Amino acid sequence: MSAQESYVTEDGRTIGPTVMEMKNITLRFGGVKAITDISFDIREGEIRAIIGPNGAGKSSMLNVISGFYIPQDGEVWYKGEKRPPMKPYEVAQQGIARTFQNIALFEGMSVLDNVMTGRMRQMQSGMLAQALWRGKAEKEEVENREAVEKIIDFLEIQAIRKTPVARLPYGLKKRVELARALAAEPSILLLDEPMAGMNVEEKEDMSRFILDVNDEFGTTIALIEHDMGVVMDLSDRVVVMDYGKKIGDGTPDEVRSNQAVIDAYLGVAHD
């Protein structure tokens, strides 16, 4: 299948043309190469996973996409245009939302306020208008509030809306972070190990939410995950990384039968 043609998956979701393309990305920290010459694409509406053993450079890759790292070589193409080097907040304003491996929430603020910060991009009216709470600003606040409430309902966190985030247990924090990223109505949602440190039940919940988000809102999702089983069930296509290099790319079935991937995960005798 060509990269620009839409197709329909077995479960009836439509996968569109390429929305983001990484071309020959190389990222170095001093003498250490975190990523070496990696290319792959992300298509509209799909769940794209990046997997690999510890230290493979998965998080670095995500940080390149979200602008936290600027690669030394290679190009990032987004919506058909080459992206110049950008600050993370500019990337976010372009509609790329993310979560973090170690959760980065505003601990002192309530769940609702946290999710509302996700709407920064959608709020346009001026400071004075907002302070005075009149006209357009008021309408805007109400609209944004509605959108946020919808997401809060969707992720089943109504009960903790007013709770300061610092008081929440780990699993719920992860969910709030997802809610904040979703509130931005992103064209690409980046999830850095959304299931790290969770028990089986929490993992199942999170998997369900990720699938539902993709299904309900048609959100394009790129996620990093450790747990092979989870990834294979969730994703449409998988990139496999090892020691900063790409060793596999394709559907879960293709990747599963790829010898290089099996070697990387199970280890191989060097003779």
Next chain:
Amino acid sequence: MPDSLLFGTEVLLNGLMAGVLYALVALGFVLIFKASGIFNYAQGVMALFAALTLVGIMEGQVPFSHLINAAFGTDIHHFGWHVPALVAIIITMVVMVFLAWAVNHFVMRHLVNQEPIILFMATIGLAYFLEGFGDLMWGSDIKKLDVGLPQGGSFWIEENTQWLGFGNENFYGFFLDKLDLVATVIAAILVAALVIFAQYTKQGRAMRAVADDHQAALSVGISLNFIWIMVWSVAGFVALVAGIMWGAKSGVQFSLSLIALKALPVLMLGGFTSIPGAIVGGLIIGVGEKLFEFAIGPYIGGATENWFAYVLALIFLVFRPQGLFGEKIIERV
């Protein structure tokens, strides 16, 4: 009514007024602390710098005149014009915004993700730099600041409170300084504006977000540089208001930067993270030190105003380290 009660009440009222001025400085501290996690030691000096600049512009003083005269052998001091107060205040605000930009560009920008103590040290450096810079720019002599705020006691209040003496012949009504009254009104407006700004605007929410977590703030599309310049500008604005009030009350002099130290006990009382706390803390310190001086001072030799605030803050630290309104620090073990 007995003399001592009436006099005590007057001391209390004047203490409240003094407290408002403490609160004004403390507000600047709280604002920057809440927004960026930085304890800005330079807040007091910023108030001084703002007042110096304001006077300099109003009087048409040539900035850096000593430097220019020493370098070129000239003898210029004044442009020879006078700028109206309102215009001068606006120009000073522009200078404070520029200062905010400079602080961010040359100092804070390079210290992202550093320990709070390092940021604190940077602001100490900033305080000394700004004090020297202000001296170099406008000279170190004591200046009179007259922006047209009412001065002297309010006769209206004096006349209309005379009946409270209930026939006491020694009582002529309460004596309250008009300037203090104006300061109170301005402080109230300022606080209301700041609270509305922080709680109900997008920028306010972004500001709180930045204070909480830099990375997370970036990931939702908030520009750190923009927020920091904004925060320092607002702090500059608060410093300007405080500088005008203190300058009008006691002249613009370099000891003005020492009032920053009085803000410390105010903050310990009120809590470093609470805007209402800064106000209440300021009032308690103001009233406390005046009443203590009035009631206890004569028995222990007086001059208690110099240390009372600090002792009160120490006692508070023992029993309520987060202050009256501060966020309680809970460590999960």
